[in-house]
Every structure is written in structure tokens, then in C-alpha cells.
Amino acid sequence: MTTKLMLEHKYYKAFAALAGCNLALAAAAAALCAYIAPAAAGSGIPEVKAYLNGVDAHSILAPSTLFVKIFGSILCVSAGFVVGKEGPMVHTGACIASLIGQGGSRKYHLTWRWLKYFKNDRDRRDLITCGAAAGVASAFRAPVGGVLFALEEAASWWRSALLWRTFFTTAVVAIVLRAFIQLCSTGTCGLFGEGGLIMYDVSAAKVAYSVPDILAVILLGVIGGIFGSLYNYLVDKVLRTYSIINEKGPAVKILLVVTISLLTSICSYGLPWFATCIPCPIDTTESCPNTDLSGNYKSFQCPPNHYNDLASLFLNTNDDAIRNLLSTSTTKEFHISSLFIFFIAIYCLGVITYGIAIPSGLFIPVILAGAGYGRLIGRLFDPITKLDVGLFALLGAASFLGGTMRMTVSLCVILLELTNDLLLLPLVMLVLLISKTVGDMFNHGVYDQIVKLKGLPYMEAHAEPYMKHLVARDVVSGPLITFSGVEKVGNILHALKTTGHNGFPVIDEPPFADAPELCGLVLRSHLLVLLKGKIFSWDRVLSGDEVVRRISKFDFAKAGSGKGVKLEDLDIKDEEMDMYVDLHPITNTSPYTVVETMSLAKAAVLFRQLGLRHMCVVPKSQGRPPIVGILTRHDFLPEHILGLYPHIRLRK
């Protein structure tokens, strides 16, 4: 409609139509996000990453999040924001996997027998990793890139079985995608299927490079790395500001989204006026000027046979803007000044858009800004290099991605699968190496930053240096609550009510053992199931057989997030409070333990590598109670340790 009004020279009306549509879509997305599922805001990759690290927050993968993520993402991309759909697709994939992993709904008798395999942490985590891989695979049509993304960025634990499973998933994605592209080859599916399996094909360009080209590319990588880390820095600052604003309530959130939407519309519509009209090239296969929804060579306000280069970038789908920037053998298509304006505008819009209450991916803004930057550098270096500007745009995108996300192999393969240019691989690898190295000098990757900012207790793979000066005992925080092997119901209920602990050590005392000894660990969830079963007795006796007979194994399986027995579900009568319950059948008798004098660094490695949730600390010398304390994820976090030992920060 805007285009039609433009053709009729009704410029203000055209802007009103554009901005109005964008505003409406943006407001709808923001309302969904603010009222239904606040967890759906942002990229979603940091949350998935934290979940796969073992952070079991309910809302991250809830069905409501899934719903808002899908529809919010569609609305936002349509609203013309500088946001990507890649992050949200990864999150969507993970949410769907989580739903499947919860095994349908027992309430509606929709359970399948085979889904019980996912009733444990590890397999559910694997399934969600596969979901994340499928997200990348479908977003970029890059099946191998999806596998690598899942392994390099998302997963915290890697096993060869996981590799094989993600590979299987993305192979299925690739085949389904291929079938749909075939089905849609007649052009009946809107913008889907454009570009085929290779979204931005640049393989037509001749790749030949020599020393000056390589020097130019190295410079491009260094500057790209600096811009990338600056992007991370700015996103961090903006996110901190927005989190203060967003706390004021849903209405303020929506207002912020509307403001940014308006700003985006002004940029998209206003900036092209600064560009001069360029005569159409004669030898192009595309129509020029173009008044379609997408494509290249936008007419905008230009006379016939002329096009507005900035409009071709701004008033376009993000995908087509990238395609235009990467287009090869069209050296002079974009003015240097236009590229400069575009780069600055997209860079700033990208920074201020991330963090508002809409599902927003980071890949597309970074690729857009990077491609603009790369093409600009390519134009500037035109006199000394023979490399095509389209290839420069690709390398620029690589440098920005490397500088912000700090991935290597997965980005390399994703870019390869996006552009189908294998001959450029050595240069892409070089640029990624340089920009990641440069970026790492300044700050962490953008996803790590966001994880930290959100306060998610993410555990790094390596132990911090100051942990070497501490032992496991030093960070145990009390008070320790233990149960006897056969414990009073009242005591258990009291402990469950007064603490939030998820694991309790069980100690066998006489007559069940000669001296007090550590029997094992019980989980809160298992205790709740046991108490619900009400297999109590008035005497302190073992009743293990009865438990096994009366409660099926399946009841103890890890329930879906948000499901499972809750404390309020229990209905224990007062007279039952003094009865005994035998904890042996539900005790994990082989918990991982460390001696209290174990170096904290080594304990942290053990905790992280094995993906534990609880670790028992046992005393070194004899004649003391058999357990010193329990370490959980929070005890290993720098905030906790540095809170206990503030002077250590200096020794670092």
C-alpha cells in the first residue's frame, strides 16, 4: 500500500500507512509478550543455553512461551524491526522438544510408552539440544550448521551419541525443507522457498585472491572484531537500561516497543530520501526499477529507469536486504554514502531493538550490519583489491558474527551453507579467527553476557583460578539438614516446608548400622511422592518391599516441568506426623562425594563435568558426623564464593 501511495506521490500518507501497520503489528507482539509470556522476549538462545547447562527454570520452555515465541516472532519480523527469526526459532525448537519430552499430558491420558525414556534429565536435555539444532537448521537451511551450533554454543555436555542424534534431527529437517521448497517452487508460499536450499548464493563470483586482498581482509577482520565487541558492550548497557524501564509494568513495556517501532519506521522511510536516484543498470536480469514487496532496485520516489539504493536496503525484507548486499558483480550498485548511512542506522537500530519486550534474534541484525560494513570496506578498498564487493560483504558479516557471538566452526559452516561458496572458506576462517580473537580481548560473547545479566546460574566449563586456593569445605553453606534412614514423617515435612533444598543426605544410625554412616541422598521430589503414598508405620522398621509393591517406578520419574507432586498436594494428618517412613528405597546410595579437603577447583570440575545437582562433602578424619555438607550449583558461583571471601578477588 505504501508503494501504491508513493507512486501517487502521497508521501505523508505513505509514511502513515507504513508506520501505522508497523505500529499495530509491534503493539500486538508486545502485548502478547508482556501479558502472556515475558520469558519469550529476546533471543531465547541464552535461555536454552542455560537450560542445557542444568538451570531448570520452569518458564523458559513452557507452552505459553512457545506460543508467544512463534506468533510474536512472526509479528515482529512483519513489523519491520531489525530483528532476526533465528534465535526465536532455536527457542521454538527447544520448546517443542521440551513438550515432547514431558511425554504428552497424563491428565488427558495422552501418554505414550516410549516417551518414558525422556523421564530423566540427560535424555530430556539431549532432546532439547536436538530441538535447538533443528531451529538453526530450519532458520538458515543449514543442517550441518545446526548440528555444530547446538554443540558449540548450546550444549554444555557433549557425547558422541548426542552428535549422532542432532545429526539425525537436522537430516530430517533438511529433507522436509527440501520437500517443501519443491512443493513451493511455483511461488504459492509467499516468501518461503526463495533462494532454495542456499539462501544467499554467491557462488557465481570468481574467487581469486592474492596478498593485497588478504591484507584488506585481515584489516576487515580486526575492525569487524572491534565493532562486534562494541556491539556486545552497547547491547549490555542498553539491556541494563531497558530492564529498569521494563520493570515498571506491561504498559510501559508496550510503550517502549511502540517507540522503537516508530523510530524504525522513521529510519526506514526517512533515510532513503538522502540517497540520490541512480540510473538502472542495463545488463541486469532483475526488473529495475522494482515496485514489488521485495527484491532489488526499489523505485521509491525516483523517476522511471532510476532506483533508490537506500530504499532497496531499508524498505525491504531483511532477507532481501542481505541478498542485495551480498549480490556479486554489481560493484557500483550502492553508493558509498548510502552504505555508510545504512551501516550506521542498522548498527544503532540493532543495538536499541534488542531487549524490548518482543522475540528478537540477534543473527539478522548482526549479519545486516556486518554485510553493510563489509560492502562499504569493499568499496573503499576497491583500488587495491580485486575481490568482489559481494564477497567483501560476506566477509564483513562473518567478522561481525565472530566479533559478537564468538563461535567459530558453526558460523563457518552456517555461512558456507548460506552462501555455497566453498572456495572462500580459507578467507572466512581467517576472518572469524581474527575477529573472535580481537573480540575476546574486550569482553565475552553476547550470549554469555546475556546469561549473566539475566542472573541465570550458569556454570562455566573450567574452574576459576581463585578456586585453587580454597577447599570444598570452605564454601559449604549451612545449616545442614539430614534425615535418618527411617525418619519421622513430621521431621521430613518440617524440613520440606522450612527449606528450599532439593536434596537431603540420609544417615544410617544404629540399629541399621554400627556407627552413623552416610547412606545416600534423597531428592525432594521423591520424598513428596513417597509421602503421598503414605506407607508409614508406628515402628522404626524397614518397609522397603512394601514401597516397591505399592508405588510404581514410573511415579518417581522426573515429572514434566511444573508438574509433579507439590507440597500443598500432601494431606498428612496430625496423628501421622509421629509415624515413621523408610527412606531406604528412594535413597540414591551412590551419590558423588568429595572429601572436605578436596581442592575447590577439582570439585568444581567434577561437579560440572558430570552434570551433578548435588555433591556430598564428607569429612577427612574419623569420629565425626559422616557428612560435612552438600554443595549445589549456587555454591560454585563466583558471587557466592566472592561473597564469602571478598579478599580473594584481589589475589586473582
Place this chain on the structure above:
Amino acid sequence: MTTKLMLEHKYYKAFAALAGCNLALAAAAAALCAYIAPAAAGSGIPEVKAYLNGVDAHSILAPSTLFVKIFGSILCVSAGFVVGKEGPMVHTGACIASLIGQGGSRKYHLTWRWLKYFKNDRDRRDLITCGAAAGVASAFRAPVGGVLFALEEAASWWRSALLWRTFFTTAVVAIVLRAFIQLCSTGTCGLFGEGGLIMYDVSAAKVAYSVPDILAVILLGVIGGIFGSLYNYLVDKVLRTYSIINEKGPAVKILLVVTISLLTSICSYGLPWFATCIPCPIDTTESCPNTDLSGNYKSFQCPPNHYNDLASLFLNTNDDAIRNLLSTSTTKEFHISSLFIFFIAIYCLGVITYGIAIPSGLFIPVILAGAGYGRLIGRLFDPITKLDVGLFALLGAASFLGGTMRMTVSLCVILLELTNDLLLLPLVMLVLLISKTVGDMFNHGVYDQIVKLKGLPYMEAHAEPYMKHLVARDVVSGPLITFSGVEKVGNILHALKTTGHNGFPVIDEPPFADAPELCGLVLRSHLLVLLKGKIFSWDRVLSGDEVVRRISKFDFAKAGSGKGVKLEDLDIKDEEMDMYVDLHPITNTSPYTVVETMSLAKAAVLFRQLGLRHMCVVPKSQGRPPIVGILTRHDFLPEHILGLYPHIRLRK
């Protein structure tokens, strides 16, 4: 020369020349291998894999192995054997990395300060992983494939730092390769640089497929998986036979090599006689018939303007044979009967060649046989499919690789980087999935089989099911030898002499502790360094400070394999035998421990995931000696456990 004699119709003399050259080269390679470094025989990938799993055998990465691997591999490939250079190049890369990791030679004062970073297990392992990645990257000119191969097949422990390091390594390889290919573009480097960065480019072929094509491809995958696992089975049988023959001495080894060489020459020269001459195609860009060393359309005995298709495959370099098989838009180039003969011959030659005393890779034979098989299937399915036979050959190679090696992502990327056909990716993934699944039904991957056959104590990533029925105490073996915190020199020397243990628990007794308690673990190598330092005293006192003053930290660093202090180097006088030495400074006071009642499966996971060499088993109840035993790699091996508990095998 053979070609020249052929052209003069001196057929017997031509054969003699061919077989003679091959024999001489083969005998030279076998002699190198049999007399200098028997460890250089075979692919080398299983050995590297075992090393990275923690098997610290000296000869695997010794300089002599490196020498023989390089020159032996050159000789063997020249001798016309059906062997690859990929496995040997991986081994070569690992050997070079190991040499660098040992930090030059202290003997010749060739040490660098920064090399001290490799004086520990983990960093040295990382370096060798990078070496293996570089090997694949240079062999296939596939940098990303190299990274993935190192991670999927070679490495046992994966960290994101490792990903980044291997990526760095292969990026350097890619850039160096690219530079050499540029330098050699004038054709002055022999066969190097042929094909450029993409060795077998098939991207010219139009990729369009529909349902019948996919069905054909699925069938190809299933049969390929069966053939692949059959290959593994046969290689295993042949290896067992050869190992009996090879035990009889170097001369017999050489005789075996010579026999196989003669057989290979007979096949290469004899089988083309069964092929009929085919008229040259008119529209080819290659010269036909061809009398060069490599290339397509070999003339052999054919009249002018005719070529012998079998000779184009047999009397050619392995690389060119693959290139010819993968060549697209040349549907009728090879007769079905020729393809059949070629496939059978190469399959059998590949099986009987692996295991003789020469460096021999498995990739090329498998790719050759697979490509032949795929092209054959393509010709047979010609009536129902529109897919090019060259692409069928590629898919056939993929199915054989998947069926024998059971890798997924890395094979996929390597094939992609070899052939530059991104559009075929979904089909390649499908074929790999199917052939791996089919293969896994019958046996293990070929490298795993060889590792097992060689008796290398490889630890699987997962615990075996029967381990769940055992606890850590059950598999502790042998008399336990412990030291006091301050121990008599004579006792230590006696223990070092009479046992082969590499780690000894140290127990603190009064007056150093109230009751006997586990102080930690000392390593044999550290004990040797300490004893060499001779910081003894006549009294049982702590002398830690003096040790730190007198022996530098660097002396305790892990020495290069085969270096380090040996028991024979010690010169302890009789009167020193009764003196005391303080073990506290060299005791690792934070060894990983498990309680004796810990499930063996969980103990195995701990051992494997953290890459331990020793694990202390401590008692559960109090009032007993503070250590029950030490578990090492061998205690977790199925042979050991099933030896102790033969009945468990049945319960499995």
C-alpha cells in the same frame, strides 16, 4: 615406461616393468616398517584415538614412527597399493604435534620457555588432537572436516577450547594449502594441486530429485551399510590371520607385502584385458585416448580413438580413479561389467591389503570401492532415476564410509568439501544415516575394532550395563601398597622395583595425624625425581621447604614420552636406604575418591569423564584403614571385570 612398452605392444615386458617397480617400492616400504618402526604399519588413526583416550604407549608417537610413516606412506602410495594416505597423514600430524609438545630437546639445549605449557597431559593431548585435525585437513583439503573428524572420531574429551584450537590449526592449514596451490598452479609440483581446493568437483551436475530417486538412494544406503559392515568383518578376520603371520619376523612381513604387491599388480594389469575397447566420446574436453600418467580415457591396448574403461580405473592414481568415477554427465563412460569387476577387485584388494606391514589408510580404498559400487547402482537404476551416475558414485562412497567408519557429521562435511555440492547435502545425510544405522546392527566401526584387536585399553564413554550390578570395591585388585607421609627410602625403592604401579596412596599416621588418614596420592615419576634429588634425613621429620628450594617445579613436569628419570638412573647407597624422605611436597592431596559402595557404573563414568589415571577407593565405615584400594584404567576394562565375575556375562 609401462605405457611406452604398451604402445610398442611389448605386453609382457610392460607388465614386468610395472610389477617390478611396484615390488621394489613395496619392499622398501615394508623393510622400513618391519625393521625401524613396526608401530608405523596400518592406518594410525586407531592408535591416535587410543592415545587421546589416555593410553600412553611410547612407540605410538615416537620420532622413528613419524619417519617411517612419512616415507613409508609415500612409497606405498607410489607402489600402486589400494591404500590411502589419509590415515597416515593423521598419524603424521599427531606425531609432529607430539614432538613439539615434548618441548624440543633438553639434551641439545633446544627448549623454549613457552613449550612448558605442554608439560601436562591435557595440553599435550589437545596439541595432538590439533595435529590429527591438521592431518585430515591437509589430506582432503577439508579444514572444517578436519576439525569435525578430530572431535567426532579422534578426541575422547571435548571442550570448547579444543574446538577453537583445532579450528585455528586447520585455518592455518587451509591458508598454507591455498598458498601452495596458487604457487603450483603452473603445474610444476607434480600431482599436487590438482583439482584445487576442491579435489573432486561435482558441482556442475544438476541436482534435482524426486520420489523414485530417493527410493533408489535409500536402497543404495542399505546395501552400502551391509557391504560396509561386511568390510569391517573381513578386515577383522584378515588382520587376525596376518598378525599370526607377522609374528614370525621381519622377513616374513616383507614377504607378505611382496606377495600382496604382486597380486595388486596382476589385478591392475590383468583385469583391464577383460574390458572391451570403447570409442572415444566426441564432446569431451579431456584428451582421448590418453597415454599420460594420470587422467581419464586410458588407451591401454586399444586401437586409436578408443579407450579401455577398466584401465582408466586400475592403471591410474587412486585420486584420478576416484575423480573418474565421480565424473558427471558421462553416463555411459564405464560399462556395467567393468564397474562390477572394478568394484569386486578393489573391495577384495582393500580387505587383504590392510594389515600388511606398510602404512596404509582406509579412506581411499573405501571411497574407491564405494564410488565404484555407487556408479554401478546408478547404471543399474538408470531406467527409473534421473540422478547423474556421478552423484550416485558420490552417494555410494558416502554409504561405504558410513558403513565402515560410522562417522556422521565429519564424513558429511568432508564429502562436501571434497565435492563442493551443497545441494546434494540432504541426500548425503540420508545415506550416511541409513548406512550407519544398518552397519551398527552388525558390528562396531572399523577403528574401534582395530583398537580392540590391538589390545589397547580403550575406555568407552559409557559404562557397560553389567557394571550397575557391581560396586567399586568388587573390582579392586592386587595387594595394596601404601606409603607413610614420611617414608623410608628403602621401602619406596622396594615398592618401585617390585611393582609396576604408577600411583601409590600416602597415609598420614601419628604423629602427623590423630589417626591414620589418607593424605593423597604420589606418582611413580615424581617419586623418582624426589629420590634422585636425595633430600633424605635420619629422622622422621617434615622437610617440605627444602624440597621446594632444591628441586625446581619444572623437574616434576611430565617428561616427554620415553624421557624422564628411570629406576636405573637412581644411585641410592646402602646407608641411605634407612633414611627417611618426606613425601608431602609431592603428594597430590586432592585425589578423586569414591566410597567402596559406589556403583561401579558411576565410578566408571567419573573415571572416564574426568580423564583420570588413578582413583582412590575409600572405606564406607569408620575404624578401618583409610583406603581400600586404587582403581586404574585396567580395572574398568571388560576383560578384567568378566575375568573376576564370569557369571555376569550371562546376566547381561
